[in-house]
Amino acid sequence: MAAPPRPESLALLDRLMEALKAKGIVSDAEIAERQANTDKASPETGARMVARAWTDPAYRALLLSDGTAAAEAMGVSMAGAPPLGVLENTRTRHHLVVCTLCSCYPRAVLGYPPSWYKSFAYRSRAVREPRAVLAEWGLSLPDSVEVRVVDSTADYRWMVLPMRPVGTEGWDAARLAAIVTRDALLGVAVPKVG
Amino acid sequence: MPDDQHTPATHDIGGLPRFHCTPVEHDEAPPDAFGKKVDALRQVLAQKKLMTVDELRRGIESIPEGEYFALGYYERWLRSIAGLMVEKGLVAKDVLE
Amino acid sequence: MSDAPRFAPGATVRVKDDWPERRGPCHIRTPHYIRGRRGTIVRPLGVFANPEDLAFARPAPKRNLYHVLFEQEPIWDEGKPGDTVMVEVFEHWLEEA
Numbered sequence: 013m014a015a016p017p018r019p020e021s022l023a024l025l026d027r028l029m030e031a032l033k034a035k036g037i038v039s040d041a042e043i044a045e046r047q048a049n050t051d052k053a054s055p056e057t058g059a060r061m062v063a064r065a066w067t068d069p070a071y072r073a074l075l076l077s078d079g080t081a082a083a084e085a086m087g088v089s090m091a092g093a094p095p096l097g098v099l100e101n102t103r104t105r106h107h108l109v110v111c112t113l114c115s116c117y118p119r120a121v122l123g124y125p126p127s128w129y130k131s132f133a134y135r136s137r138a139v140r141e142p143r144a145v146l147a148e149w150g151l152s153l154p155d156s157v158e159v160r161v162v163d164s165t166a167d168y169r170w171m172v173l174p175m176r177p178v179g180t181e182g183w184d185a186a187r188l189a190a191i192v193t194r195d196a197l198l199g200v201a202v203p204k205v206g
Numbered sequence: 207m208p209d210d211q212h213t214p215a216t217h218d219i220g221g222l223p224r225f226h227c228t229p230v231e232h233d234e235a236p237p238d239a240f241g242k243k244v245d246a247l248r249q250v251l252a253q254k255k256l257m258t259v260d261e262l263r264r265g266i267e268s269i270p271e272g273e274y275f276a277l278g279y280y281e282r283w284l285r286s287i288a289g290l291m292v293e294k295g296l297v298a299k300d301v302l303e
Numbered sequence: 304m305s306d307a308p309r310f311a312p313g314a315t316v317r318v319k320d321d322w323p324e325r326r327g328p329c330h331i332r333t334p335h336y337i338r339g340r341r342g343t344i345v346r347p348l349g350v351f352a353n354p355e356d357l358a359f360a361r362p363a364p365k366r367n368l369y370h371v372l373f374e375q376e377p378i379w380d381e382g383k384p385g386d387t388v389m390v391e392v393f394e395h396w397l398e399e400a
Contacts, residue, residue, distance in 0.1 A: 013269050014233060014278060017240040022280045023245060024302060031297040038250050041281075047246040092253075095349075112220030112334050114263055115279070124245075127233035130279050132219060134230045139336070139388055140221035140379050148230055159386040161375070162252065166368055166391035167330045167351040214335035215324040221336050221379060260357035264330040 014127045052155075053123040055194035058171055061086055061098075061121065062197065063188035066176045075173060076100055080127045083121050089121040093120040093169075099162060100173045101199070106157050106197035107172045108146065110138035111164040118169035122194060129198070139163055149200045216271045217263075241280035250286060257290050265289050308347035308367045309394055317341050317400035318370060318392060330358030333396045335369075336378050337388075341400050345370040345389060353393065367394040 033037045061082060065072035079096030090096070096118055099107040111117065112135050117125040128134050138145050142159045146152070148188040153159060162170050174196045180188060195201035251257045263266070263283060265286025266274075274282065291297040310316055310319030316364055323329045332354050348368040356363035375386040 014235065014238075016238065017278055017281055021278075021284060022240060024288060025240065025247075025284055027302050028284070028291065029247070031301045032247075032291070033264035035296065037254070037256070037296060042250050043246045047242050050242070050246060097348075100223060108221075113332065114215055114266070118243050124236055127235055127279075128230050131230060131233075132275065133225045133228040136219045136222045137228070139334075140375075141226075141382070142263070142375075142386065144385065145230060147230065149221065149232075155383065155385075159375075159383070160372075161386075161388040163334060163388060163390045165334060166348075166354065168348060168391060169369075176319065193279065207348060218324075218335045220334050258357050258360070260330060260354045263354075264328075264358035267330060268328065 015194045031081065047100070050124070053119060053121070055122045055197060056189070057083070057086065057088055058118070058121040058194070058197045059189040060185070062192045063175055063185040065173055066180075066188055067185050072132055074171075079171065088120055090120055095168050097170050098173050099160075099170060101144050101175050101202075103175070104157055106153055106199060106202075107160050107162055107170075108138060108142050109162045109164060109170045109172060110135060112136070112139050113163075113165055116164040116169060118171045118197075121171060122176075122197060126194070141155075146200060149195065151201055171197050174199075174203050177200035177205050215267060216269070216274045217267045229275065241278075244280040244284045244287070248283060251287065251291075256294070256296065257287070261290055262286050306350050306365065306367070306376055307364050308369070310344045310347070310369060311357075311395065312344050314344045315341060315400045316344060318371070319331055319396050319398060321396075330355055334390065337390055337392070340373055340378060342371040342373040342390075344399045345372050348391060351393075353395075368392070369394065369397070371397070 053166040061075060065075045075098050079098040080090045082089050083096055101107055115125055117129060139161050142161050164170050191203045193201055196203050252259055266282045269282060271283055292299045307343055318337045318340050323331055348370055350365040351368050352363035353366045370389055372387050372389050373394045375382040378382050
């Protein structure tokens with residue numbers, strides 16, 4: 013588990029907030045509003061984008077060529093957000109997203125990054141021993157599949173378009189979205205039926 | 207592989223042997239109240255053009271190695287933000303001590 | 304400086320074997336493990352203000368950014384041949400190979 017903040021960190025935040033408020037630089041209301049906005053983003057958005065791409069070839073093409081526009085087409089405001097890129101998993105290629113330098117993450121469509129994504133172990137190991145990390149998640153890929161690690165080092169944020177699993181023929185987008193987990197959108201898992 | 211002469215910077219941890227045997231803890235918990243507040247503060251300061259995400263990272267990367275690995279994620283952010291506000295003269299250093 | 308990308312998809316490039324972190328304070332987005340390595344341009348990603356300048360609140364000229372693909376195994380001397388790592392790299396870190 014992530015350790016709780018130390019008392020000195022809580023005190024530093026209080027002092028910094030008081031100093032910034034005293035100078036009129038920020039207000040509690042602004043912080044609360046920003047937090048409420050941030051809390052709204054969730055992996056359900058990414059899942060809805062994937063489900064639509066599985067059922068709508070034109071949207072799929074848009075998603076892969078311009079993730080930012082594809083997010084906006086789902087009603088997500090991308091103003092001020094880094095550009096979104098989407099990488100397609102195939103029968104012969106599986107993408108795994110990591111940020112070895114910090115914790116770059118497609119927050120606009122997935123929300124806050126989970127603790128493990130920010131952990132030293134994940135940041136360090138995913139890029140060097142991706143198959144071992146995937147095995148810890150219970151995902152074992154055949155040797156015929158290229159594991160392509162995506163180190164998110166600069167201005168883009170990356171999301172994975174997983175393969176639609178067999179057994180979902182005839183499903184509508186809502187039912188499909190329900191099997192697209194946050195982990196599948198990062199490549200540590202694949203969508204499963206049932 | 208980098209040799210001894212080419213030791214990567216503290217934050218540049220891709221492939222580092224020291225974490226080779228550390229399992230990835232599947233901790234799904236969202237940020238706590240402290241983390242969310244620091245996160246929101248960074249966004250508000252960025253919106254007001256008082257700092258960039260690149261400056262935030264530079265500040266995090268300048269945290270000494272021992273503390274970098276000991277502090278929590280949002281504790282590192284807070285350390286960087288506080289340092290930047292002092293550096294820019296927006297907050298007096300002694301106010302934070 | 305022109306915004307047109309210097310490298311085309313499929314071009315073989317080499318990442319500069321440069322270690323600015325040894326020369327003093329800096330902020331760079333080129334991870335240690337690809338320095339000096341050969342890779343292949345996957346595609347240009349557009350132009351972005353140079354984070355190395357943004358991090359110090361300096362005027363930041365725009366630079367071309369690329370997705371560059373590397374083979375995993377030669378980097379770490381381990382792993383499965385055919386597995387790869389794709390990294391965003393700025394043009395000023397790349398040279399013809």
